[in-house]
Amino acid sequence: MDISSKHIGALIKEVRKELNLTQCDVATICGTGLRFIIELENGKPSCQIDKSLYVLQSLGIKIGFSKPICSIQNDY
Numbered sequence: 001m002d003i004s005s006k007h008i009g010a011l012i013k014e015v016r017k018e019l020n021l022t023q024c025d026v027a028t029i030c031g032t033g034l035r036f037i038i039e040l041e042n043g044k045p046s047c048q049i050d051k052s053l054y055v056l057q058s059l060g061i062k063i064g065f066s067k068p069i070c071s072i073q074n075d076y
Contacts, residue, residue: 006043008052013041015059030058 016026023041027034032051040047040055056063 004043005045005047008056009041009043011061012055012059015061016041019059026055026059030055 016023021029023037024034026032027037030037030051032055036047036051037055040052053063
């Protein structure tokens, strides 16, 4: 499954609501503006990655990355 900014925004919104936090609460906790949180939850693709990662971390959302398995062989 491909992950998009819309998926991440929806997840942030879902977790925020489960924690009974308002968008304003999250903005205060994370030291961002309210507008940033609104745009992030709405899936704005140009949100700053460092701030976005901090919001995820602050809400306890864990993300992971893995390197692709390469099967490219050198024919030299």
